[in-house]
Amino acid sequence: MKKTYQIEVDCANCANKMEIAASKTAGVKTASVNFMALKMTVEFEEGSDERTVMKQVLKACRKIEPDCEIEF
Amino acid sequence: MTRKQKKILLRILLASVMLVIVRLLPSDGWLRFALFMLPYLCVGYDILIKAVKGIIHLQPFDENFLMAVATVGAIVLQEYPEGVAVMLFYQIGELFQSVAVGKSRRNISALMNIRPDFANLEGADGGTEAVDPYEVAVESVIVVRPGEKIPIDGVILSGESSLNTVTLTGESTPRDVGVGDEVVSGCMNVSGVLRVRTTKPFGESTVSKILDLVENASAKKSRSEHFIAKFARVYTPAVCLSALALAILPPVASLLLQRAPMWSDWIYRALTFLVISCPCALVISIPLTFFGGIGGASRAGILIKGSNYMETLSRVSTVALDKTGTLTEGSFDAVHVEARGVSEEMLLEYAALAELYSTHPIAQGLCRAVKQPLEAARVCDVTEMGGHGVNALVDGVRVCVGNEKLMATHGITAEMPQGVGTVVYVALDGVYAGAILLADRVKESAAEAIDALTRAGVRRKVMLTGDAHEVGEAVARDLGLDGAACELLPQDKLAAVERMLSEQKKGEYLAFVGDGINDAPVLSRADIGVAMGALGSDAAIEAADVVLMDDDPRKIARAIRISRKCMRIVRQNIALALGVKALCLILGALGIANMWLAIFADVGVMVPAVLNAIRALYVK
Numbered sequence: 001m002k003k004t005y006q007i008e009v010d011c012a013n014c015a016n017k018m019e020i021a022a023s024k025t026a027g028v029k030t031a032s033v034n035f036m037a038l039k040m041t042v043e044f045e046e047g048s049d050e051r052t053v054m055k056q057v058l059k060a061c062r063k064i065e066p067d068c069e070i071e072f
Numbered sequence: 073m074t075r076k077q078k079k080i081l082l083r084i085l086l087a088s089v090m091l092v093i094v095r096l097l098p099s100d101g102w103l104r105f106a107l108f109m110l111p112y113l114c115v116g117y118d119i120l121i122k123a124v125k126g127i128i129h130l131q132p133f134d135e136n137f138l139m140a141v142a143t144v145g146a147i148v149l150q151e152y153p154e155g156v157a158v159m160l161f162y163q164i165g166e167l168f169q170s171v172a173v174g175k176s177r178r179n180i181s182a183l184m185n186i187r188p189d190f191a192n193l194e195g196a197d198g199g200t201e202a203v204d205p206y207e208v209a210v211e212s213v214i215v216v217r218p219g220e221k222i223p224i225d226g227v228i229l230s231g232e233s234s235l236n237t238v239t240l241t242g243e244s245t246p247r248d249v250g251v252g253d254e255v256v257s258g259c260m261n262v263s264g265v266l267r268v269r270t271t272k273p274f275g276e277s278t279v280s281k282i283l284d285l286v287e288n289a290s291a292k293k294s295r296s297e298h299f300i301a302k303f304a305r306v307y308t309p310a311v312c313l314s315a316l317a318l319a320i321l322p323p324v325a326s327l328l329l330q331r332a333p334m335w336s337d338w339i340y341r342a343l344t345f346l347v348i349s350c351p352c353a354l355v356i357s358i359p360l361t362f363f364g365g366i367g368g369a370s371r372a373g374i375l376i377k378g379s380n381y382m383e384t385l386s387r388v389s390t391v392a393l394d395k396t397g398t399l400t401e402g403s404f405d406a407v408h409v410e411a412r413g414v415s416e417e418m419l420l421e422y423a424a425l426a427e428l429y430s431t432h433p434i435a436q437g438l439c440r441a442v443k444q445p446l447e448a449a450r451v452c453d454v455t456e457m458g459g460h461g462v463n464a465l466v467d468g469v470r471v472c473v474g475n476e477k478l479m480a481t482h483g484i485t486a487e488m489p490q491g492v493g494t495v496v497y498v499a500l501d502g503v504y505a506g507a508i509l510l511a512d513r514v515k516e517s518a519a520e521a522i523d524a525l526t527r528a529g530v531r532r533k534v535m536l537t538g539d540a541h542e543v544g545e546a547v548a549r550d551l552g553l554d555g556a557a558c559e560l561l562p563q564d565k566l567a568a569v570e571r572m573l574s575e576q577k578k579g580e581y582l583a584f585v586g587d588g589i590n591d592a593p594v595l596s597r598a599d600i601g602v603a604m605g606a607l608g609s610d611a612a613i614e615a616a617d618v619v620l621m622d623d624d625p626r627k628i629a630r631a632i633r634i635s636r637k638c639m640r641i642v643r644q645n646i647a648l649a650l651g652v653k654a655l656c657l658i659l660g661a662l663g664i665a666n667m668w669l670a671i672f673a674d675v676g677v678m679v680p681a682v683l684n685a686i687r688a689l690y691v692k
Binding site: 011016035038 | 122125129131134135166169170173177287288290291301304305350351352355356359360362363
């Protein structure tokens with residue numbers, strides 16, 4: 001299942017780091033961040049719960065960029 | 073500017089004023105330290121907090137941490153003005169980046185603001201109400217007045233008007249429409265009131281699809297962007313380790329050589345390194361350039377579906393073009409009739425009736441050539457043989473309409489008529505009845521388009537067509553093409569493209585241009601698939617990598633030029649950013665550049681890089 005979320009992040013470098021952090025999160029198959037459109041597209045692993053996984057993704061991203069936001 | 077940005081601007085201005093005042097005040101010792109702390113903390117408190125958080129989360133190569141170390145280090149060395157200035161410039165740089173990116177996003181979105189905000193929904197009583205286009209159900213009736221944009225794809229129920237497609241194609245040529253015509257959202261209604269029955273929901277209408285496409289194109293990253301991302305990941309740790317080395321090795325070496333270690337000197341230079349270790353300018357300007365390029369192209373009616381396609385497009389050296397519909401109008405007109413034993417009118421009539429159910433352009437041309445209305449009731453028993461023609465029963469007469477291959481299968485000898493064109497032979501009840509010569513007009517802009525391709529640096533331009541050799545080769549000669557492959561069946565087109573692909577040099581790409589609908593396999597196989605005349609064609613928009621919203625073949629060369637300009641700007645920005653960084657690192661290591669200069673150069677490089685990126689928006 002693929003879903004796209006609106007995100008808020010200040011610098012392009014942080015956006016790249018967020019992409020890597022999100023991809024490494026459990027339950028995420030692939031993740032890609034479109035910095036210019038401020039969107040993150042996440043493909044979830046089979047059987048994972050969207051909300052739980054996204055919460056983990058946000059936590060992981062906050063470690064890198066405390067100011068970031070993901071709307072889910 | 074957002075509220076957050078305004079707050080930071082305020083802090084920057086406040087801190088700048090404080091810095092100036094504090095520098096002018098004579099003071100020393102702890103008082104001096106305290107005074108300089110005022111502007112320092114004013115402008116940098118959030119960076120320090122984030123730096124501490126970064127340490128806690130074990131993210132040492134966080135730019136906040138680096139800036140914190142650099143400025144704290146400067147302060148420890150009692151270089152108070154430096155410390156404050158570095159923090160100040162860093163914040164200015166970050167703010168500028170934030171504002172510039174936000175502005176570019178909004179600029180490009182505004183240019184792309186072709187999405188209509190409302191629809192006039194017709195109620196049961198005949199009155200209209202302005203509603204959110206998302207709420208209009210399929211098969212509703214909407215009213216579009218002159219001066220308004222058509223909000224949703226649909227079919228005209230009543231009214232006649234002229235439409236301006238400039239928002240979709242970039243060209244203002246008007247299109248006349250009337251009852252029964254399909255209209256596409258995004259077009260501006262110029263003259264008359266139209267009542268339209270919607271055929272799609274707003275979210276799936278053409279204008280929404282195009283906007284989604286342009287927005288999401290930035291997600292398909294180019295090779296340049298991948299390279300920069302990898303580089304940035306390596307660069308920061310590398311520079312930090314070099315800073316460490318710079319802080320330790322030269323002093324230690326001096327000690328070993330029994331010379332003065334000059335710790336503070338070298339530590340200062342190391343701190344300068346830390347300041348330069350932020351790859352921001354580099355990382356931001358590249359995606360921004362592609363975003364601008366894609367946005368600019370879409371305004372010209374050229375939809376490039378990904379930054380990676382932009383890159384490939386710039387390296388196209390061979391273009392293979394479909395003939396019918398791309399280089400020619402795609403409408404076959406009957407120009408010459410040679411009848412044997414029947415009148416010319418009857419020959420045309422029977423041929424047209426036989427072809428009534430066919431969607432082939434030749435069939436449509438034949439039907440157009442007959443003035444009287446064609447009654448479908450007169451036709452039955454229709455069989456279409458691909459590559460040959462049509463057999464049907466018209467008024468009880470066995471009619472065979474097709475090429476010599478069809479005539480041969482029925483054992484009929486045909487007489488070739490005079491003139492170059494596509495020939496359709498007709499046999500009635502097994503007897504040869506005559507031939508009809510049809511010509512597909514070459515587009516007026518076709519010659520100019522091929523010329524433009526040559527000037528754009530495309531070395532090989534080849535035509536692919538299912539049409540006859542004489543016709544294909546004549547058109548190719550007229551237009552100055554480098555070759556033509558004719559009488560190709562659909563699978564032959566794919567094979568032809570495969571062959572050309574294998575002949576391509578490394579790093580040079582092949583583009584195939586077609587009208588999308590039945591060229592899907594070839595469009596996907598080519599390095600770049602370009603669909604032409606996609607106004608309203610979902611299939612074309614799906615299949616191709618680049619979509620030209622109108623039928624103008626000159627846009628192919630324009631698309632290549634746009635992509636080349638974009639890539640030039642990308643390369644300029646990479647060279648600029650890397651060059652300035654390298655220079656600063658060298659000057660910093662030698663002690664020539666101090667921290668002020670370092671951060672100034674860093675920020676300074678971002679400004680022209682971002683402005684340069686915005687240049688990609690403006691396309692000839």
